[in-house]
Amino acid sequence: MALIVQKYGGTSVGSVERIQAVAEKVKQARDRGDRIVVVVSAMSGETDRLIGLARAIQQPPAPRELDVLLSTGEQVTIALLAMALDALGCPARSYTGAQVQVLTDSAHNKARIRDIAGARVQADLDAGRVVVVAGFQGIDEHGNITTLGRGGSDTSAVAMAAALNADECQIYTDVDGVYTTDPRIEPRARKLPRITFEEMLEMASLGSKVLQIRSVEFAGKYKVPLRVLSSFQEGSGTLISFEEENVEEAKIAGIAFAKDEAKLTILGVPDQPGVAHKILGPISDANIEVDMIVQNVAAHEQTTDFTFTVHRNDYTKAMDILRATAESLSAREVLGDEKIVKISLVGVGMRSHAGIATRMFEALAREGINIRMISTSEIKISVVVDERYLELGVRALHEAFDLANAD
Amino acid sequence: MALIVQKYGGTSVGSVERIQAVAEKVKQARDRGDRIVVVVSAMSGETDRLIGLARAIQQPPAPRELDVLLSTGEQVTIALLAMALDALGCPARSYTGAQVQVLTDSAHNKARIRDIAGARVQADLDAGRVVVVAGFQGIDEHGNITTLGRGGSDTSAVAMAAALNADECQIYTDVDGVYTTDPRIEPRARKLPRITFEEMLEMASLGSKVLQIRSVEFAGKYKVPLRVLSSFQEGSGTLISFEEENVEEAKIAGIAFAKDEAKLTILGVPDQPGVAHKILGPISDANIEVDMIVQNVAAHEQTTDFTFTVHRNDYTKAMDILRATAESLSAREVLGDEKIVKISLVGVGMRSHAGIATRMFEALAREGINIRMISTSEIKISVVVDERYLELGVRALHEAFDLANAD
Numbered sequence: 001m002a003l004i005v006q007k008y009g010g011t012s013v014g015s016v017e018r019i020q021a022v023a024e025k026v027k028q029a030r031d032r033g034d035r036i037v038v039v040v041s042a043m044s045g046e047t048d049r050l051i052g053l054a055r056a057i058q059q060p061p062a063p064r065e066l067d068v069l070l071s072t073g074e075q076v077t078i079a080l081l082a083m084a085l086d087a088l089g090c091p092a093r094s095y096t097g098a099q100v101q102v103l104t105d106s107a108h109n110k111a112r113i114r115d116i117a118g119a120r121v122q123a124d125l126d127a128g129r130v131v132v133v134a135g136f137q138g139i140d141e142h143g144n145i146t147t148l149g150r151g152g153s154d155t156s157a158v159a160m161a162a163a164l165n166a167d168e169c170q171i172y173t174d175v176d177g178v179y180t181t182d183p184r185i186e187p188r189a190r191k192l193p194r195i196t197f198e199e200m201l202e203m204a205s206l207g208s209k210v211l212q213i214r215s216v217e218f219a220g221k222y223k224v225p226l227r228v229l230s231s232f233q234e235g236s237g238t239l240i241s242f243e244e245e246n247v248e249e250a251k252i253a254g255i256a257f258a259k260d261e262a263k264l265t266i267l268g269v270p271d272q273p274g275v276a277h278k279i280l281g282p283i284s285d286a287n288i289e290v291d292m293i294v295q296n297v298a299a300h301e302q303t304t305d306f307t308f309t310v311h312r313n314d315y316t317k318a319m320d321i322l323r324a325t326a327e328s329l330s331a332r333e334v335l336g337d338e339k340i341v342k343i344s345l346v347g348v349g350m351r352s353h354a355g356i357a358t359r360m361f362e363a364l365a366r367e368g369i370n371i372r373m374i375s376t377s378e379i380k381i382s383v384v385v386d387e388r389y390l391e392l393g394v395r396a397l398h399e400a401f402d403l404a405n406a407d
Numbered sequence: 408m409a410l411i412v413q414k415y416g417g418t419s420v421g422s423v424e425r426i427q428a429v430a431e432k433v434k435q436a437r438d439r440g441d442r443i444v445v446v447v448s449a450m451s452g453e454t455d456r457l458i459g460l461a462r463a464i465q466q467p468p469a470p471r472e473l474d475v476l477l478s479t480g481e482q483v484t485i486a487l488l489a490m491a492l493d494a495l496g497c498p499a500r501s502y503t504g505a506q507v508q509v510l511t512d513s514a515h516n517k518a519r520i521r522d523i524a525g526a527r528v529q530a531d532l533d534a535g536r537v538v539v540v541a542g543f544q545g546i547d548e549h550g551n552i553t554t555l556g557r558g559g560s561d562t563s564a565v566a567m568a569a570a571l572n573a574d575e576c577q578i579y580t581d582v583d584g585v586y587t588t589d590p591r592i593e594p595r596a597r598k599l600p601r602i603t604f605e606e607m608l609e610m611a612s613l614g615s616k617v618l619q620i621r622s623v624e625f626a627g628k629y630k631v632p633l634r635v636l637s638s639f640q641e642g643s644g645t646l647i648s649f650e651e652e653n654v655e656e657a658k659i660a661g662i663a664f665a666k667d668e669a670k671l672t673i674l675g676v677p678d679q680p681g682v683a684h685k686i687l688g689p690i691s692d693a694n695i696e697v698d699m700i701v702q703n704v705a706a707h708e709q710t711t712d713f714t715f716t717v718h719r720n721d722y723t724k725a726m727d728i729l730r731a732t733a734e735s736l737s738a739r740e741v742l743g744d745e746k747i748v749k750i751s752l753v754g755v756g757m758r759s760h761a762g763i764a765t766r767m768f769e770a771l772a773r774e775g776i777n778i779r780m781i782s783t784s785e786i787k788i789s790v791v792v793d794e795r796y797l798e799l800g801v802r803a804l805h806e807a808f809d810l811a812n813a814d
Contacts (some may be wrong), residue, residue, distance in 0.1 A: 064500070076457070083464045099551075
């Protein structure tokens, strides 16, 4: 008898009919003999509706009160799902984040979970009930309602699974698993039956939006086996696990990409300690997130060239800041390009295998794709290329590493 | 510096604009130097929307889960009102029933308040904040969310005022006070500047729907001065107080009435102990509420005639039950009339004054109105008349007791 935490997102519970379909799925799992805890999001559209009400009143809305408001979204879903289960003859009980004691810090709108008191849930499971818990929300030490920020329901589910020492945390979503790359770009993309946590983290952080990155970190930290499945189709989805099998085969998990990037370069800055901080400090002070950072020795001696990428929305603001910095540092020139994308090859296999990077660069060169920046980590190689090469680059790499065929 | 609890109903907070108008009103009161606690209902229409969702899933909805669902209605309002106050520069904090610890029994959908922990609210008031509390909801001793049933927000406000030992509980509604009778029937109806609790109880229970009757009982029990005011107009409304002034003047507070009544009579039942219970037991077992009860010695000896009234919706069901009872009691006959109304004269003055009943009957007789039933209490005389005499009867009594003119 396994203990399973299932999580259903906003689309999966987006209507009365879909809530009833989720109830059927949950009941089936329980009828197989498993003990089930369900974590749900707000019905799709509800959070936006509530934010609309708040913004009509205050801009920006008071963070504490916004959490009181938004947390009603999941509260509606838990009640309706518990009713739907009850109507199927499956005893169920709903709990808000506050009731189940999802203790968070006090950072309203983006709180982090500190602890979950599992006792109450455990008692209901022992009594044969399905427990339905509101995702995305918690309570701070003073009893104030908090929310984890958008997508936080995945994290709630993983944290609940960790607190209950569950056998598996299943994230039901509108895709049926993790693919070698986006099937909309490469139709031959293949669903991975399993992927390691490290690979999933890289895939998630590089723009593969199947799972919220924080939930993957959380699952990795607490060793919760995570599975991504479809709410609407049958299938066993993708298991995210700790075992690294067959690393000898130079396994590449997949190709992630990030659109909407922009690149900024400052040329000819004095090559001395502290210069990176002088350049990036004002950028992060303006709340702009920096992604890739590359520094090269410049052609002129005693100076260096410095390039970094930001989200395209932040490009203009970042450019203004960088120009001011350039002036104060007496830099030679500032360059920018907002028509670039990042393509990344991810796989634990590259740890033990040389030659992956070469094969990657070769495949891109064969298609005449010019590489503008390169950055690597232990299990990932990222390149920045012109926006127009996105689809071509992804397909070339998918082919070069034979990802359409299971290894 | 007075401590005032203000309560705004669903219509008063029915839109973003109305919530902002309420915030202005609250801020004005605070700027006058008072400490303010605001209790609010769900935005009008919201509770019906939620009930619609629940019914689409389960009929009837599981009571515990229905409370989880419905309590989101007020939670949305408290957050929005706190934002609106904050936007006006008036520091505010919202609390759900669970957060403020409105402790109730476990009777879901119709819970009764047992206790309110005022400490948290008091601390915020001390810190200069307006406290916004969700009406209609509480929490039971096991931490389950409960609701007080429709209209329960009035009771929440009164209970909060009692717990905080407030100077006044102000109920803002869509009428500007309590009238001598319904102005739609008698345009000369006059707003009462004050009325006693007993009178208000009789008025409320007799169909004057300004206040929820349970909240009046609660206010009476805990000696909370209650004031009814309009959300939309200026004015000091009607104060419901304990002082009975000028009772020498044979003061009549007003004329209440109940439409949609129906009358059932059973003739010739054996006049022996327990017969009333035999007649009314099956009626109340069927969850039908009985209003007036009149028993007379019948023309035939050893038997009695028994008449009672019920809501018109229950008439057919009650008639079927009564016919079965009549058979088992060998009663002579069963009669019914579903076209009757009840008109009542209410006033503490009648305690010390004889002749009020006579004046009432005389006024009705003058208009040719036949009285079908009479029932009296210490401060009330009710008569049942044919439905078609409702308006005429009310106006005749309003005139006979000179209610259009302040005494």
